[in-house]
Amino acid sequence: MPTTTLSAALLTVSNMDGLPWSTPIWQSLTKIHGIPWYYADTAKDDSPTPNYSGWTVKVAKAVKVFAQNVWDLTESSQEKYIVARHADNDSEGRLAWQKFIKESRISVNINKTIDSVLTEHDRGPYQVLQQHNTTSLPTLDDAQVSDARLYVAAGLLGDEGLLPGGRALSPSVSKFINTLLAITWNRYRKALNSEVTKKTKLVDAVQEQFMKIQAEGYTPRAKEIKDLLRLIRQATTLLVKYLDEKNQAMLQELNIQLEGMLAAVRKDTSSEEAQKLPKSVRDALEQLASESDIQEITSLIRISLENLQVDVGESVQFTTGEEVDLVDWSEGVEELATVEEPTLWTMLGLPEKKLPFFQDWMDPNSMVDLWTEEGQAWLNDPSSGRQPLVPRWHQLVGIFRTLQRAFDGKPVLLMDGVGLG
Numbered sequence: 431m432p433t434t435t436l437s438a439a440l441l442t443v444s445n446m447d448g449l450p451w452s453t454p455i456w457q458s459l460t461k462i463h464g465i466p467w468y469y470a471d472t473a474k475d476d477s478p479t480p481n482y483s484g485w486t487v488k489v490a491k492a493v494k495v496f497a498q499n500v501w502d503l504t505e506s507s508q509e510k511y512i513v514a515r516h517a518d519n520d521s522e523g524r525l526a527w528q529k530f531i532k533e534s535r536i537s538v539n540i541n542k543t544i545d546s547v548l549t550e551h552d553r554g555p556y557q558v559l560q561q562h563n564t565t566s567l568p569t570l571d572d573a574q575v576s577d578a579r580l581y582v583a584a585g586l587l588g589d590e591g592l593l594p595g596g597r598a599l600s601p602s603v604s605k606f607i608n609t610l611l612a613i614t615w616n617r618y619r620k621a622l623n624s625e626v627t628k629k630t631k632l633v634d635a636v637q638e639q640f641m642k643i644q645a646e647g648y649t650p651r652a653k654e655i656k657d658l659l660r661l662i663r664q665a666t667t668l669l670v671k672y673l674d675e676k677n678q679a680m681l682q683e684l685n686i687q688l689e690g691m692l693a694a695v696r697k698d699t700s701s702e703e704a705q706k707l708p709k710s711v712r713d714a715l716e717q718l719a720s721e722s723d724i725q726e727i728t729s730l731i732r733i734s735l736e737n738l739q740v741d742v743g744e745s746v747q748f749t750t751g752e753e754v755d756l757v758d759w760s761e762g763v764e765e766l767a768t769v770e771e772p773t774l775w776t777m778l779g780l781p782e783k784k785l786p787f788f789q790d791w792m793d794p795n796s797m798v799d800l801w802t803e804e805g806q807a808w809l810n811d812p813s814s815g816r817q818p819l820v821p822r823w824h825q826l827v828g829i830f831r832t833l834q835r836a837f838d839g840k841p842v843l844l845m846d847g848v849g850l851g
Contacts, residue, residue, distance in 0.1 A: 436540070436613060437531045438512045443606040445501045450606070451481075455588040459539045466530060467494040484533065489526050496523025538794040538817060540586065544614050547585040551578045555618040556671045565672045567622050570615050583607050621798075625668060628804065632665040633680070644708035652723040655691075655714060659730035662688070664802055666737040685738050691715055692731045695724060762842075766827050774826040778833075783820075785829075791816040 443449060444465070450456040451465045464481035467490040473479075475488035485493070499520055500508050514524065531537065548554045552561070558573045559565060570576070583591040583599055591603040599607060639658040643650035662684060669677050669684075686703050693701030694715035704712055718724050766774075775783045784790070789800070791809045794817045799805045808814045821829070828844065835842040 434509065434609075434613065434616075435513065436537050436610075437528055438509045439606060439609040439613070440531070440536075441497055441500055441512060441527065442505075442508055443602060444497065445602075449590065449603065450587050453587045453590040456586060459543060459586065460534065460536045461539075462534065462536070466490070467497065482530065482534070484530065485526065489522070492520075492523035493526050493530075494523070496520040496527060535794075535817065535820075540610070541614070541617070541794060543585050544582055544610060547582050548575070548578055548614075551581055553578045555622060559622075559671075560673050563674050565626055565674055565677075567615070567619050570611060573615075575611055575615065579604070579607050579611070582611065586610075626672070629665065629668040629672065632661060632668065636661045636665050643714075644710055646710075648710055650710060650714045652714070652718060652720065652727070655711070655727060656723075656730060659691075659727065659734065663730060663734045663737065664799070666734050667799060670737060681738055685735070688731050688735050688738075692728065692735070695728055695731070763827050763831050766831070769827075771823050771826060774823070774830060778826065778830055785819075785821065789819050792819040793817075 440450075444451065448465055451462060457463045462481055466482040466485070467479065468481055469477075469479050469487045469490050473487045475486060475491075477487050479485045479487060479490045482490075500512055503511055511520075512524070512527075545554065549557065553573065553575050555567060558568060558575075562568050562572070567573070579599065580592070580597070583603060586607075587603065591599060591607075593600055636658065639654070639661055642648070643654050643658065666681065666684060669681055673681075686706065690701060690703030690705075690707045691711070693704035694707060694712045695718065697716055698704060707715075715727070718727065769777070772783075775781060780786070789809060793800060793805075793808070794815070798808050800809060809816055832842050832844065
């Protein structure tokens, strides 16, 4: 059967001239600078392997034997053997390989690259949903993801994955990319199915809370209005991702209601949107006595309104002055180029290698809303697929230089793409 896991896909493709491990782009993405199980013939069993310090030569030998045994099998038997759980002569190599895939963070970097490439070429999951006017992800074929195969291959492997001429993939790379896209699409489908279920529950909760506070003779309290606005904030965060006709109509209605609520808080009696609100809700907003309630409710409304701004439709023109001579341009971190990651942690005064006030865990697929109670529960679940939140080298450099400039009272320009927010 075809491979359905990254562990299997990487092992089976590795029988092809060192791909993908030998390509500079792959090495840059994975931080694995060569075939993981490579070792010198003269190396001792207890010495670390040169390309992956997490293995000794003894472990690498077991992985290499395991890989060779996989390659000797027929294609239909390979996946079953790779994921086998029973004990056999390859147990040590198999377990070491699976642990390597999990702990090396290869999947995180590969997923980020594939996600970025697909989105850049209008084949991201939410783009496909909008193109097909649906909330259910179409098949890979129907979504025409194959149009982006060359770009995905180039993003992961560079020119090494292409045949001469650069317009076609070699057979083994083609199979590898097809497998990665199938794995990616399955990842999207699971995440979107979960998201749609959550969206439906949130929309129902919003409608239920609306019905409660606008009931005849009922006077809503400030807390109930805040609860409603928090539900709207969570719902709009998801609704804007699924812009079929039904959701667009719902978003337009929510936009009118939020504009009306904001006008009511401001006591803007001329607002048509405010007049459309149920009288009980309008009166409750206009009669807010606590300044803290007014500020909090105003903030919650603004956040939801910002969530609704999904189609700006305007372009901004920048007027440029005289050309700037960039001969003396520098990044400002050149002297840190050779500083290793452990040293950067020490320079930051964080020997425990954790950022204070940050989450300990992250969603490697960026599909879970971690600001919600459900998201926090997901982070706290060891079986959820969470991964440790570990800043990359360039982010540590950015943090250090930003703090250094701040303490020196000097400005700093944070370039796009650093990932510091």
